[in-house]
Amino acid sequence: MLIWSWAGQYCRPSSTTGHQMGPLAAGRRLVACLLNISEARNRDAVEKVARAAARKRHGGWREGTSVLNIFSDRDYNRSVITISASVESVGEAVLSACEEACRLVDVRNHIGVHPCLGAVDLIPLYPLGEDVGLEECGIEARVLAARLTELVPGTAAFYFGSADMPLHRGLAQRRKEIGWFRKTTDLSCTQPDVGGRPQSRYGLTGVGASPYVMNCNVTITTEDLSIGRKVASGLRESTPGGLPGVQVLALPHKGAVEIACNVESVQGAPPAEHWPSFSVGGSTYYHIPASLISTRVAELAGQHGVDMEGALLVGFTPQECRLLAEHAISQGIGEYWREQHGARM
Structure with a gap:
């Protein structure tokens, strides 16, 4: 028997919800980051990482940003946090979430069936429309990786997709090259693209850009x-x-x-x-x-x-993600994932 289930499936808002698609949605150069962290069994920690993306460092909501969904799998011990913002501002939101994840997640303690190498395991940026290109997302991904490794000493990253200049190697190829599928724990001989030798508690993070996955x-x-x-x-x-x-x-x-x-x-x-x-x-x-x-x-x-x-x-298809991002941001809903009830533990 086929049983379809959606974790955060988009439904177009109706006039009875009180959330109308507003003019602020127009013209936003939106991207999505499906941030993968190696934690799903500590609900409080996962939600703190999501809140760090939606809120400013010193309080208040981060304007023009929304956390659309959280999906957590206990067996995998892995969570995917969907963050959306303009290409100009997505870096700040994702960086804050990554800093919080590095503070709360120690990959040395990770127990789960899903392969991983980093506390923050994957930072992919996806353009959500015609007005943002892959090259621009790739540049933003490289800036984000550099800032993360500066702000959290001991973190290190490899590039993939449009951030992997000039080769543009895909994520699967890069993961094979660094031993991600083998869940390699000895990173002493790993040569990251940015950052020094990765500390064992942070591990290694993939940072890149591609069409939506x-x-x-x-x-x-x-x-x-x-x-x-x-x-x-x-x-x-x-x-x-x-x-x-x-x-x-x-x-x-x-x-x-x-x-x-x-x-x-x-x-x-x-x-x-x-x-x-x-x-x-x-x-x-x-x-x-x-x-x-x-x-x-x-x-x-x-x-x-x-x-x-x-x-x-x-999460969402690319078309659903764009519609939902436009809606949530135009309405100023920074933690839309709470309305989705998308955190699965």
């Missing part, structure tokens, strides 16, 4: 990780017959196996009418619908006598 997790009814890996291989973009833009891991999760997919946006015209598309910097991008991922998982799992149990879209 969704997270879609599908559960199959088995504890056999070898089956999960076969299903994952059949989905992976790099495999013949794989799905465009899909990077995937098979992980043990709540007594079953979860097929955890990063769904990257692909440049070009969508191959089918029902595939969503959007524009960034004059270029068209599309992403595979999450429903097609779940269908393929069900087919592949069925070949091994296993059923699909359910699917979870973590």
Whole structure:
């Protein structure tokens, strides 16, 4: 049986909510940061990191910024905090959240099935519209990485995507190069792109920019990780017959196996009418619908006598994220995630 669940799915505000799309939403050069921190079991710590993004250092709301969603997974011991602001101001919000995460999270104590190397594990910036380009987001990501390593001595970062100049290597490639998938704990020989030798309590952080990446997790009814890996291989973009833009891991999760997919946006015209598309910097991008991922998982799992149990879209599609960011910021809702009830522990 297919069970779809959304963690923070956007619903267009109606006139009865008291939140109207206002003129302040127009003209904002919005970006989103899906900040990944290696903590999900301490709810108070995760919320403090989110509040640090939404509030100024000395009190009061950070104008033009909203934390749209928090998604936490206890088995993974990982939280994704969706922060939105203009490209000019997103750095301050994300930097404050990262400083708080470095204060509260010690990656040496991390216990969870999801790979990670840093207390702040990933800082990706995604442009949310035509008026912000990837190059600009890449420059902002590099500035953010430099400031983090200056403000928190012992932190270090590697670049990916448009921040990785001039190579523009993707996140999956960079993670392979530094041993992220092996959950390497000895970083003494690691050469970060910015910062000195990483201290063990902070670890190593990925900082970059790319077209929007969704997270879609599908559960199959088995504890056999070898089956999960076969299903994952059949989905992976790099495999013949794989799905465009899909990077995937098979992980043990709540007594079953979860097929955890990063769904990257692909440049070009969508191959089918029902595939969503959007524009960034004059270029068209599309992403595979999450429903097609779940269908393929069900087919592949069925070949091994296993059923699909359910699917979870973590956060938002790029189109939903932009609409929600415009709405929340125009209404001055700094902690929109509280209205979403999106913190899952």
